[in-house]
Structure formats: C-alpha cells, structure tokens
Amino acid sequence: MKKWVNWTIVWDIAQKILIGLGKWCRFVWATLQWTFRPPFRPKNFFKQMEFIGVQSIPIILLTGLFTGMVFALQTGKTFSLFKMQNLVGATVGLALTREIAPVFAALMVTARACSAMAAEIGTMKVTEQIDALHTMAIDPIQYLVTPRVLGCIVMVPLLTMLFNFIGVIGAYIVGTTLLNIPSGPFLHHLYWYVDPQDVNGGLIKAAFFGFFIAAISCYKGFATEGGAEGVGRATTGAVVASSVTVLVVDYFLTTWILEYFTDIYG
C-alpha cells in the first residue's frame, strides 16, 4: 500500500523546527545571561545603537511621511462620503500610534539593520572569527549579540515615535492641503481621540519587536554554515523570519495590550 504521508520526512521537519526553536531559546537565554555579566562594553552598545537607530532615521522619516500621507488620503476619501473628514487626523493618529508605526519601524529596521547583523555575524562565523573570539576568551554572544539586541530594544521604540510624529505631519499636510480639512477640527479630533495609552502601547510593542528581530537575526547569523552561500541564506532567513515574527507577535501583543493597557473604546 502506498503511503500518502511520509511520516519520516514529517518527523524530520518537525525535529528540525523543534531543534531550531530549542537552540534559539538557549541562544536567547545566553544573551539574557550575558547582558547582566561584566565586562560591559558601552562603546559597542553605542556603536550598535548608532547603526540601528541613528542611521535608520532617514528611511523612517521617508516611510513615515508617506505612510501618513497615503493613509490620510485614503481615509479622507472614504470619510468624505459621510462628511466626516474632520476625523481623518484622529483615524490616522490612532492607526499610526497603535499599529502602523511599531510594525513599520520594526520592518524597516529588519530590512536595514537586521539583514546586516545576520550577514556580519554569519560572515564572522564562516570565516571562523567567532572561534577566534573564543580563543581570546571573549564570549561572542556577549561581544556581538548583547549590544545588538539591547540596541534594537532601545532604538525601535524611538524610531516608532519618530514614525508617529512624521506620519501625523504627513497626514496633516495631505488633510489640510489636498482634502481641505480645516486644521482646527483636524487637530482637535486628533488630540481628543489619541490617548497616551495608545502611544505607550505602540512603544511597548516596538520594544518587543526590537528584541525579537535582533534575537532572530543574530541567531541566524550564528547558525550560518557553508561559506558565502550560507551567509546569503542566513541573511534571507533572518529577514523573512523577523518580518513574519513581527506580524505574528503584533497580533498577540495587540490583544494583550488592548486587554491590559487600554480599554476597548479608549
């Protein structure tokens, strides 16, 4: 009788996934442990923050501005059906602070910085520089991973805030110039409906995203095998896994944040 399902292959795949997940968890655990162990290397930390955060400012400004603008344009078109254009500011503001800004900022950082992390660490792995660090009695996780993860955790919320700000400016420009919404009601509704809880919830999400994307990308770099090709694979895998994780984690975090940080109508 022909086997419809090759259970051996299924088991192999499951095993691989489970092994990956287990290794990743051990990796994360090691990272957390090394975070609180001296020697601390602030210079490394700041270097990563500069690379992840400061160098991402232009792309965040660009994407944030245009996201806000296009969002205002679309909601404005729809809301004008009900003569509710005045609520465009509030809608864009709420959407940005709660969802769009954290997710987009995390995706941008993934695309720009995390791919670089995976490639850099992967290259070090295949060129045995990691082993060299070991021989110099420097823990590679502490030296390479901890600054990156911490940098992401700190920087992604900051970039999210920048995204919020520039996005609302974009919405304001489109709203007042293209959609002819009077700026008074636009801003009034924006301030009225957007609450600190919305912004805080978004920033908390952003911090979680930062942790996940950095941890996944560094892990992918460490898991690189097989020369330049392996480095390419690791980079791709890091970006894909990070992006998907951001979107999946976003759903759960939103649920929890809506549950605990804000009330549902807030």
Add this chain to the structure above:
Amino acid sequence: MKLSNEVKVGLFAAAIIIIITMVTIRVGDKSIISGGDYDLMGIFTNATGLYPKAAVEVAGVSIGVVKNIGLTADGKAQVTMGVNRDVHLPQNSRCFLRTRGFLGEAFVEIIPGDSSLPPLKDGEFFTTTESGGDINGMVNQFNSIADDVKEITHTLKGWVNEKEGGAIASTVNNLNDFVKVMRDLTTKNEQNLDRIVNNMADLTHEIKSMVQNSKQDVENSMDRIASITQKIDEGRGTIGKLVNDPETAQKLNDAVDSLNEALGGYKKMELGFGFQTEYLNRSKDFKNYFNVSLSPTPDESILLGLVSDPSPDTKREKRITGVTVGGTTTTVTTENEVLQRDSVLFSAQLAKKFYDFTIRGGIIESKGGVGLDYLKGPVGVSFSAFDFENKFNEKPHLKLTGSVNVTQNLYLVGGADDPLNPAQKTDYFVGGGFRLVDDDIKSLLGLSSMVKK
C-alpha cells in the same frame, strides 16, 4: 565635524524624548479637565451611542468628559462625568443625552439650574436626566412630517390648479365674475343708486325729526307704564291682587289637581285612532286602514285595525264531490280560485317597544303575522310579514312601508307591498293618513262633554 556614536545616539534619543513629551502633553491634554476635575453622576434610561470620553457640554462649551458608563441595579445607565473643577453647576441642573451629526455622535448636555442653589459636589447625582431619542426615531419622525407636508402641498396644489377644478381657482374665478357683474350693475344703475341713496338720506332725516317730535309722547307712555306696574306690584287693583295674593295661586293649583283626577281614567290608558289610505300602483286602487291603538303603558300597546283590500290574495278552494253514476261513485275534485274584491280584513296585534324599535305580532289582515317598526323623529320604517301559508306554492306576504310625519297628526307613507307574490309584480304604493293621539282625543271628548252640557 565628526560626531562620536554616543553623541549621535544621544542627540537622536533627546529628539525623540522631546517628541514624546510634546505628544504626551498634546494627547494627554484633555484640556477641559486638566486643571483637576470632580465627578458627577447621571442616570439615564438609555445611553445608546454614548461612550467614555464623550463630551460634556454646557451651552455648547465643553466642560468635561464622560469617564465611565455603568449599569445600575435596576437596569439603567449610570454615567460618570468628569467636570472641570472651575465649573460649578447648581443642584437642580438638568442633564440631557444629545446626538450631534447624522452619524449620531453622542454627548451629554447640561442645562444649569437656579444659580442661587448650592453647587453639585463630587459624586453627586443629577436629579433630572433625559435620554435623547436615537437617530432612527428622529428619521421616522422626519418621514412622517415630510409625508404630512407633501399631503398639504398636494391638496393646496389641487385647490389652486384651475384645470382640475381646484376650489381656490374656481373661487377666484367666481369672485372675478362677481366683481365684473357688480361693476356692470353699478355702472348701469348709477342713476338709480344715486336716487336710492338720496331717498335713504331723506328717510333717515325724516325718522330723525319724527323721533325728535315724538319724544314727549314716548316719555309720557313710559311714565304711565311705570305707574301701572307700580300699582300691580303694590297689590292695588284687580290684576295687582291676582298677582300678589297667595290665595289665588292656591286656588288655581286646586283646580288643576281636580281636573287631573277627572281625567285620571284616560291617563292610564293611552288611546289612539288612525286612518290611512294608500294608492296601489299596480292594482290602481285604494287600500284603506282604520286603526285603533290602546297603550296601557308607554311601551306596550294593542293595535286593532280594519283593512279594505282591493286586491287580496286569491283564496283557493278545494272541493271534493262524489258523483254516483250507475252505482259507480266517482270522486271529482275541483279547485277554485276565488278573488273577493273589497273584502274587509281585520288586524289585531300586540306591540312592544324597545328604544326606537317596535315589535308587533298577531293577526295582520286576517292572517297570522309579525312586524317590526322603526321610528326615529319624523321618519319611520315599518316591515310586516304575514300570510305564511304556502300550500299552493304561495310566498309570504311582505309589506315594507316608509312614513314621514308632516305634522303631529298628518303623515305620508310609501312603500312596496307583496314583493314575493308569484302571481303579480311588486305593488308599489303611496298614500297618507292622519292619526289622533291621546291629547287630541281628550280635547275631542272634552268638546263633546261641553256640547252635552
């Protein structure tokens, strides 16, 4: 200038902190209650569409926000409102739920009460609240109003529309014609009118002078009347005594009483006589009635009557004759139809009155029958059914009569007689009659007794 990484990161972080501070101030600034607030409660029967953070307004100015909406033990909405500490609302302030815009953004409106009363304090309740109607109710109301308006305008249009014979249009036309005729009349009769006016002037002038001349006479007459009435009032003279003497009144009463006693026998039994004649259209002949009614009480009566019928129903006779020829007896049956004109029939019925209806029953025109009368004011309808015998495929004799009283005694009748008779078509009739009721008879009897004396 080459900035170190630390400086770059520090600058970025500082910028973001500034942005966060700014945004927090802006969005956290529920400026209305930023200076501190106090809670006021309102209980509404229905808080549809109201959510936390909805505005609380006085005269269109925001003074607070809705903080919380809960449910009371008896199933009503309890709304907690945060109101700016600087705003003081008197105790009898009223609290309304309103909606704004067509999507029904709900907010709370407060109408401040008597400013002399002490202000509401933290945690106190509004005594008067009113839940706003929802948008559906409003739309429905608008619909029905629009329908009414449409109907009115439609009617008006009909009135004004000349082609469709609108009332206003035709009125205007009539007025036009009327004015035109009036104008023609006045121009044609200008001289006549002038003369009439002059005559009127003369007449009024004469009346005036007449009144002035007769003034003395009138005054004299008035004086005399005054003196006469005074005399009567004081009991002087015959009329005066008559009017003022109580004995006279007593005597009159007695006389009336004794008269009542004398007439007592008739009073109990009301008696009525009546005569009625009808011209029958088909038979081309008259049918006459003479009726006597006896009423021991107002609602019961015995009706007796004699009727001369020119076209009575045919009588059928069946005669069986035995003919004996040569020892054999043959039975011969002959049937005769006999029509006896000018036969006198009699009626005797008992009647009972219920409100405007009278039910009759007994013998009608020498046959058993029943009847029903309806009398309302001067108009009466009467229905009789009798002669139910249907041995020879005859139908019952029906009679439907309508009557109108012309005076108290005279009346007119009309109706249909015997519509079911297969031998002839319905006999329509018209006629009249007169009746004498109790009072008339009394006066007749009185007259006769006077004559006797």
